[in-house]
Amino acid sequence: MDNLKEKLLKLCEQHKTSTEGINYLINYYINSLGWTEEEAIKYTIKLFDNGTIDEIKIIGGTDGKDN
Numbered sequence: 001m002d003n004l005k006e007k008l009l010k011l012c013e014q015h016k017t018s019t020e021g022i023n024y025l026i027n028y029y030i031n032s033l034g035w036t037e038e039e040a041i042k043y044t045i046k047l048f049d050n051g052t053i054d055e056i057k058i059i060g061g062t063d064g065k066d067n
Contacts, residue, residue: 004041011048
């Protein structure tokens, strides 16, 4: 599990993505969908891998820039 969290933090850094936003997303998966923390982290990593996180940031106008 620690390896997954470390990988996720590295992805946040590489993609200049807020860890607060990613934690919010993970908590949503856990609390609203009933997923385990591991399931939520693995899924979030997939969202980085397939480009979804970058697309969300572009649509939301936060493409890594501090506003």
